[in-house]
Amino acid sequence: MTAVDGVPFKIFCSSESMRKLFGKAAYKDLPKSPNTIKKKVLNKSELLKKEVKKELNDIKTAGIQLAVSLDEWTSARNRRYVNVNVHSPELSEGFRNLGLTKIRGRGTAENCYNILNEKLVYYGLSIQNDISCIISDSASVMCALGRMVPSYHQLCLAHGIQCAVLDVLYKADNTEGNTGITVNRPCDSSHSEDESDIENEDENRFVIEADPSGVIPKLVYKELITKVRKIVKFLKGSPTRMDILNSYVESKSKDTTLILDCKTRWSSLGDMIARFLEFKDAIQKTLIDFKEKTTFSDTEILILKDMSSSLNFINCGHS
Incomplete structure (x- = not known):
């Protein structure tokens, strides 16, 4: 309960x-001191570490190399850690987590390399002889670390997707040479409030074409996402608005909780758009009740459907 759920040691002593x-579960001798419970947890931790060491040593003895994935993490208390996992098909779940190690001082590539090396040595592994590949995100410190290790360095696919989604859908880039994405017909721009609408009645999916008149700049995607986020925040910010939204939903068994995206979790964008599209009619009626002038054209809905479909496809492929 402490390791998995984060229950403090003192709760086992103070909670009747x-x-x-x-x-009732036959544990009559539950300690009354948090320190005693802490010792029991740490002793159990050492036993589990010994089991992992033996498991990794068996794989090493069989001449099978392992892969390592690592990432830097900063806690809510602004403390930095490095988490290390080892991967192999020979492991029961495909990987073993070797735990967090606190970064003391600056989080440089050299510091991270030393932490990684010490962690592997503790478990009887050599970074030179037993590790075939290291996987990390594309942060500059991790790229520098990848140049230091003797094995292959693979940048994380999930992080690459994150960078691509941010670059294409969140960043407004109307500089020269930006080809954007084109559609089968030219589109005209119109504006409602501070957002952009694109008029295009073609029902086909977007395709790459040479016709510059069909280009949809990345600015359109950014403004459309901003528009959806504005509506979601407006409705989620008031229980009254959500009650009215629920009254317009035909199936009362559906979960009408709207989802707000988070830039550091690219899949949340697809979830937000999919949920918005699912209840778009009820949302529009709710906006009318509150005399909100923001509306979505048929073309904007088509663009949102394409975005949702693309993100869902990527998400399924990544999973």
Whole structure:
């Protein structure tokens, strides 16, 4: 419960309900001191580490090399850590987590390399002889680390997708030479409030064409996402608005909770758009009730459907 759910040690001592629960489960000798419980947890941790060491040593003895994935993480208390995983088909779940190590001082590539090397040595592995590949994101410190290790360095595919989604859908780039994405017919621009609408009645999917009149600049995607986020935040920010939205939803069994995207989690954009499209009619009626002038053209809905379809396809392929 401490390791998986983050339950503090003192709760097992101070909570009468918790102690009764353990008592009914035949754990009559639950310690009354947090320090005693902490020692039990740490002792169990050492036993588990020994099991992992033996498992990795068996793989090493069989002459099978492993892969390593690592990433830097900063806690809410602004403390930085490096997490290390080892991967092999010979492991029961395909990988073993070797745990977090706190970064002391600057988070340089050299510091991360030393942490990685010490972690592997602790488990009886050599970064020179037992590791065939290291996987990380494309942060500059990790790229520098990749140049230091003797094995192959593979940049994380998921992080590459994240960078691509941010570059194509979130960043407005109308500089010269930006080809954007084209559609089968030219499109005219119109504006409602501070957002852009694109008029295009063709029902086909977007295709890459040489015709410059069919280009949809990346600015359109950014403004359209901003427009959806504005509506989602407007509705989620008020229980009254959500109650009215629920009243317009035909199936009361559906989850009408709207989703707000997060730039650091690219798949959340697809979730936000998919949920928005699912309830677009009810959302539009709710906006009318509150005399909101923001509307979505048929072309904007088509663009959103294409975005949702593309992100869902990438998400399924990545999973």
